[in-house]
Structure formats: structure tokens, C-alpha cells
Amino acid sequence: MTTDAVAGLGVRRWGSTPAGGTAVLALHGLTGTSAVWADLADRLEAAVVAPDLPGRGASVAVAAAPGLPGLAQAVVRVVDELGPARVVVVGHSMGAFLAPLVVELLGPRAAGTVLLDGGVPPERSLLHRPLVVRALFGVLTRRLVRRWPDVDGYTAAAEGRAATDDPDLREGFRAWSEAVLRPDGDGFRPALDSRRLVADGVDSLTRPSALDLLHRSGAPVHLLAAAHGTDDRRPPFLSDSAVAAATRVLPGLMWERLAANHATMLFHPAVAAAVGRTAAG
Structure with missing residues (x-):
């Protein structure tokens, strides 16, 4: 697709939203x-809108x-236009940390949030100091x-063992790579802005928690955490203790632990089930 x-953003869309209807913003x-949402979109009846973030x-x-x-403002302009x-x-991973800021800007249009292995602050450690995070993402x-x-070489580097341990998912991971790679001579180069990636990674892991924004929205929140x-x-x-800390900020938080890792969870049917329930209201 x-x-x-x-x-102003590149956006993938699956399905169409009827007047007055509900869309899933991924x-x-x-x-x-946005290619990582193909499996979710195939499992849902609701329309899915997935931007490539700046x-x-x-x-x-x-x-x-x-x-x-800045990402949140760009995303909400997409919603305003559609x-x-x-x-x-x-939101998945960084997208889950972005989600509360988007919900705040959407106001009463936000019908609910599903966080996939992110959005909830992990247990703090020395690895989460800004300079350390910047160095780690710089290496990445x-x-x-x-x-x-x-393509296969990039896939192995980008996804590691997650892309090779389960043969049934290899084509799905390869499709993710094909969506980001661009021809470069007789090879390929990923369409990724290094400086933007590093800055966004640091912001995701070092900015204060935004869970209180979800609490103020009053809309349901469902967290799926990978095992x-x-x-x-x-x-x-x-960890379980990180999730427990999140429930003190969001007393109504629904959550479950999926038998998957950080990447393979995007192919897990429980994700579509949680999103579908939230979209159904």
C-alpha cells in the first residue's frame, strides 16, 4: 500500500470513516x-489512519x-484534515509516549487510547540519563x-532476533524494511533522519510522564505490555512494578501481558482485540 x-505527512489509510464515525490513529x-500497522488494519473493521512521523x-x-x-502537532493536523x-x-514504543500528547490536543474527539509497550515510564536506571540515552540512540x-x-541485511540489523526467530513473521518484518528503504546505487538506504530519531528517542525516555494527560481526558486507556x-x-x-506505578496515576488502567516481544507484539491478535473494543466504545 x-x-x-x-x-504535509505521508499517510497510509485502510478503510474509510463514515460521517460521524470513529477512526483508529496509529x-x-x-x-x-506506518507500514508496521498493516497486520492490525487487516484484523480490524474500523478505519485505520497511520502517518509516517516527521x-x-x-x-x-x-x-x-x-x-x-512537535510530532503531536503534525499528527493532529492530519486528523483535522481527515x-x-x-x-x-x-501507539507503539515511542508512539505510545507520543499518544498522550496527541490525546490532549484532540480534546473531546479522543475516544480512547491503546498503549503498546510504551507510554508508561520504565523503571529508572542509569541508562535513562539524558546523556546516556543520547549516546545509545546515536549508536543505533x-x-x-x-x-x-x-533488504534482508537491513531487516536483520533493524529488528535483530525478533525478525529471524519466528519464520512465520519474517515476511511481515521484511515488508517493514521495504517501506523505509530507498534505492541507493546498487543497494538501499533507509529514509530516516538521524538527528530527528536521536532527539525523539531522548525525549521519549527522559521527559516527565504524560500519563496524567490521559487521566484528565477521561477516555479509557488500555496497556499491552510485551513479555x-x-x-x-x-x-x-x-516490568510489573513499572505498570503498577502507572496504575496509581491511571486508576482505571486496563492492562495485559502478551506472550510476545517488543516487535512481534504488533502481529499479536490481542492488539486488534483491544483496539476493536476501544473503538466500539
């Missing part, structure tokens, strides 16, 4: 694009104000944003 230009993670994919050259607030009456905001982007001889980190051998990004 190709992207259309909507309010926000991808740090190095992803600095990525079809929006790689789009300028936006700094940090997550005009759905109600919006369920779904230098490793990814270069010329690659083939594993970047692959099935690693501990979860969000």
Missing part, C-alpha cells in the same frame, strides 16, 4: 513507519517542531542509517 499526502515507533519514510524531509510536542468525529489513538542510528546491500524486550531472550521493557 502506498502513502498519500495528508496535511503511531509507530522510533525507527518505524523524519521517517514518506515524511523523512518534513520539518516539525522539536520533540514529541475529519473523523471520534479517534482511538494507538549510526548502525542503521547507512547504505545496505540488500520480552527486543527479542524473546530479553526481559520486558515494562
Whole structure:
């Protein structure tokens, strides 16, 4: 599926929103694009709107104000142009940290939020100091944003064991890579803005929690936390104690732990089930 230009961003859309209807607004993670939502869209009856966030994919050259607030403003302009009456905001990883800011700007149009392995602050450690986070994301982007001889090589670097451990998901991961890679000589280069990625990664993990914005919205919030980190051998990004801390800010928070890792959870049917329930009101 190709992207259309909507309010200056590249946007993928599945289905159509009837007048006065509900749309699902899907926000991808740090190095992803709107292509990561294809599985979710295939499982839903509701219309799905997924922008490539500024600095990525079809929006790689789009300028936006700094940090997550700048991304939120760009995303809400897409919603304003498309005009759905109600919006369920779904965010994965960085997109989950972005989601509360989008909900605040949407106001009464926000019908609910589904957070996928993000949005909730992880347990604090020395690794979450701004300078450390900046250095780690700097290494990540230098490793990814270069010329690659083939799609499979990029996929292995971008997704690691998550893309190779489950043969049934390999084509899905490869499609994610194909959406972000652009021809470069006899190889490929990802359409990713390194500086934007590093700045957004630092902002996601070091800015104060925005969960209180979801509490003030009054709309339902559902959290799905992966049982594993970047692959099935690693501990979860969000521990039980991190989730418990989030429930003190959001007493009505619904949550579940998925038997998946940070990346493979996007193919898990429980994600579509949670989004569908939220969209149904």
C-alpha cells in the first residue's frame, strides 16, 4: 500500500470513516513507519489512519517542531484534515509516549487510547540519563542509517532476533524494511533522519510522564505490555512494578501481558482485540 499526502505527512489509510464515525490513529515507533500497522488494519473493521512521523519514510524531509510536542502537532493536523468525529489513538514504543500528547490536543474527539509497550515510564536506571540515552540512540542510528546491500541485511540489523526467530513473521518484518528503504546505487538506504530519531528517542525516555494527560481526558486507556524486550531472550521493557506505578496515576488502567516481544507484539491478535473494543466504545 502506498502513502498519500495528508496535511504535509505521508499517510497510509485502510478503510474509510463514515460521517460521524470513529477512526483508529496509529503511531509507530522510533525507527518505524506506518507500514508496521498493516497486520492490525487487516484484523480490524474500523478505519485505520497511520502517518509516517516527521523524519521517517514518506515524511523523512518534513520539518516539525522539536520533540514529541512537535510530532503531536503534525499528527493532529492530519486528523483535522481527515475529519473523523471520534479517534482511538494507538501507539507503539515511542508512539505510545507520543499518544498522550496527541490525546490532549484532540480534546473531546479522543475516544480512547491503546498503549503498546510504551507510554508508561520504565523503571529508572542509569541508562535513562539524558546523556546516556543520547549516546545509545546515536549508536543505533549510526548502525542503521547507512547504505545496505540488500533488504534482508537491513531487516536483520533493524529488528535483530525478533525478525529471524519466528519464520512465520519474517515476511511481515521484511515488508517493514521495504517501506523505509530507498534505492541507493546498487543497494538501499533507509529514509530516516538521524538527528530527528536521536532527539525523539531522548525525549521519549527522559521527559516527565504524560500519563496524567490521559487521566484528565477521561477516555479509557488500555496497556499491552510485551513479555520480552527486543527479542524473546530479553526481559520486558515494562516490568510489573513499572505498570503498577502507572496504575496509581491511571486508576482505571486496563492492562495485559502478551506472550510476545517488543516487535512481534504488533502481529499479536490481542492488539486488534483491544483496539476493536476501544473503538466500539
